[in-house]
Amino acid sequence: MSFWETITGSDLTREWKAFEVRAAALPPDHRAAWEQIKSHLFLYGDFTGRNLMPIFDGALGLLEETAADGQSIHDVLGDDIEGFCAALAGGEGARTFRDRWRAQLNRNVARKLGRLGG
């Protein structure tokens, strides 16, 4: 049984459907990224989806929020979606990604505050 069947065939269905409703509201690029993130994260979910749900939720929240801000998908995820997903799930390279996210946070703040100051 695939992960997809496991989760769609279980009590997680409703929660999962809510995710898809939210994803459908995303702009095309962000929706495409969601599909990619799903397929990569599924690699981690060969036994149960439950423990991955908050991770999916966080990824979707990130996409929603950056879409609302008009940020491009590349700005958000970078080139390495596979690595990004591994990091989300705490897999290999998670620490490197955390460092990258940290740097990204400071860079974004500096850029946006700079723009604000004129």
Added chain:
Amino acid sequence: MGIQDIIEGKRQWRAHLARVKALPPDYQIVYKEIQRYYFKVGPLELTEGDLLSGLVDFFEEGAAAGKGVLELIGDDVAAFADGLIKDSRTYADVYQESVKQKPRK
């Protein structure tokens, strides 16, 4: 429960966002970037604590005192953000633990 339901339901979440919108622009920028960072890192406090609303409390105080946001938290925003979740486990930690408990066949 979802991230959008962080603060007990959507209505509270909207009220929370309204509070964010009422902050001065520099505070809003920093708040948003920190929240985005937390969405990636996934600390359990996002859904189980009052991490974000506590942060807005703190920002409201700083703004009311007439301080700039970097004056309040320092230039290294990431260090501040990490400080707030220092001892917190993340969803990724929980996931990794569950993988170790149930080894793959």
Added chain:
Amino acid sequence: MDDLTEMLKGTLEGCVLQIIGREETYGYAITRRLNELGFHGVVEGTVYTILLRLEKNKLVQVTKRPSEQGPPRKFYALNDAGRKELATFWAKWEYVSSRIDKLKEGGR
């Protein structure tokens, strides 16, 4: 003296406990006290993360009080566990500083 951040990392929590131990106080006042002491790099945000941790570890008692300007302020006082933690901090500090002094003086 600038850039004490790394060196202060392990001790700042103890400093904050000590300040709270003197009298019930709030984040901004604690920050100012540390700045006056000569730790100029310490900002309110740093103190806030420490206070949050002290609260989470149940070492302080928190009371919200209205303030003249803006939203209510959180005031912090030590509880029994906090006082114990503070005593431990000073014991550790004595140990570390005495060892380091010894090292500096060329002892073994």
